Amino acid sequence: MLHVFVNEGGLLRWAREAAEGADPLPEASVWLDLINPTAEELARAETLIGASLPTREQMAEIEESSRLRIAGGALTMTVTALVWADTDEPRIATVSFVLAGRRLVTIHDIDPQALLAFRRRATHGQVPASRGELVLAALVDGMVDRTSAVLRRTGVELDVLNRRFFRGRKLRSRGETLDDAQTLKRIGHAGHLIGKARISLASLSRMADFLARGDGWNSGKATRRWAKTTLQDLRGLDQYARFLAGKVALALDTALGQINVEQNEIVKIVSVLTVLLFPPTLVASIGGMNFNEMPGTDSPFGYPSALGLMLLSALLPMIYVRLKRWL
Incomplete structure (x- = not known):
């Protein structure tokens, strides 16, 4: 699926008609969002930006040289985004950002919540962005905010569990029932979610550091300044994720200890x-x-x-x- 957003008076506008057919994409295009694209859609995007887009095999590479590279006048950055965080099966999905001149191309098979929310705002003409770098900054900020919200919610859930574990001499209040299997499942899910979030934060940190240094890429001062600020936010979130991982270990040890005490x-x-x-x-x-x-x-x-x-x-x-x- 191909979404084409053009610059119209400094605002992004969704050009629905441009994505249909096989005609060349408009020159005013600023952001091309490719979701599980076909070969024809990839070819149209490559013709517009004048550079090759990464394949699925290249997006799956884990080497930093493959994820962050400059080739053919285009900057290609592949990160892992946290998706399905509100379900019982959180996952990480690869998202590639390709900057070519003033245009940005995003390629992904699964729609992260941040990209979906940004695209909805853009379809209503509520996003001021005349260059691809501005769109990139807004998308990455959305991914960081989404990961931050997930970690904050997980921290609240762990606090609730720990309060139930530590309640004076009695581990449970009178008449309170607590399914041990369900409790262990909740703790395991929290640990799994934090682990996925840390993987996403690590990949975003590498990309922000790459943009902040500007090695081999003539990015503007505003972009480098944004990248440095984002890198600080990502490092702070990673420290918070480490703290939550410690709380998960504490909650797991406490739950297993409580089960052992009750069995004894x-x-x-x-x-x-x-x-x-x-x-x-x-x-x-x-x-x-x-x-x-x-x-x-x-x-x-x-x-x-x-x-x-x-x-x-x-x-x-x-x-x-x-x-x-x-x-």
């Missing part, structure tokens, strides 16, 4: 109950032996005496256990 408590209760039931069982076993000559066999108080002895043999150990505070 159950085993202790079962063991004490077994001991408490042993004396009555012993009395019943002795009194139930079928021998001809047994003391108390003909006694009219034999049966109630046996019941009383069984009850007493159960109460005395129970009182002893309570005095020792084993239960």
Whole structure:
């Protein structure tokens, strides 16, 4: 799918008619957004910018020299964006930014939330951008803000979990139920999400550092200044992500420790109950032996005496256990 945005009075305008057919793209094009593009769409974009666009295989490369390169008068930068962060299966998707003159081309198979939101704003003519570098800055800022919001939400969720874990002497309030399997799943999901976010932040940091240095690329002072500011924000977010990763480790250790304590408590209760039931069982076993000559066999108080002895043999150990505070 191809979206064409042209400069119209300093504002981006979505040229719907330009994406249809096989005619050359308009010279006023500032931003070409290619979503899972076809070969024809890639060819039209390459004809307009006069440079080759990265293939899927090149976008999948992890070497920095392949992700950040200058070739044919075009600057190609490939980053990993956090996508599907609001679902149970967060992922990272590759997004390539190609700057060629005053135009920007973005190539991606999955639509990140930041690009989708920016494109919606641009379709309503609410984005002032006359050059590709301005569009690039706005898109990257949107990706950084999106990652920041995800980390902030994850931090709040971890705070809620930790408050439930640490609540004085009792780990749970009266009547509170907490599914241990669900809790471990939430902690694991938070750790998985933070890991994906850190991968995205690392790739964005490399791109911002590349733009800030301006090695081999004649970027403007405003772009270098923006890149330096963005790089500082990304480093701060990475430190916050490290802090959240530590909270995930703490929450996981606490959850596993709580599960272990509860299991030990159950085993202790079962063991004490077994001991408490042993004396009555012993009395019943002795009194139930079928021998001809047994003391108390003909006694009219034999049966109630046996019941009383069984009850007493159960109460005395129970009182002893309570005095020792084993239960």
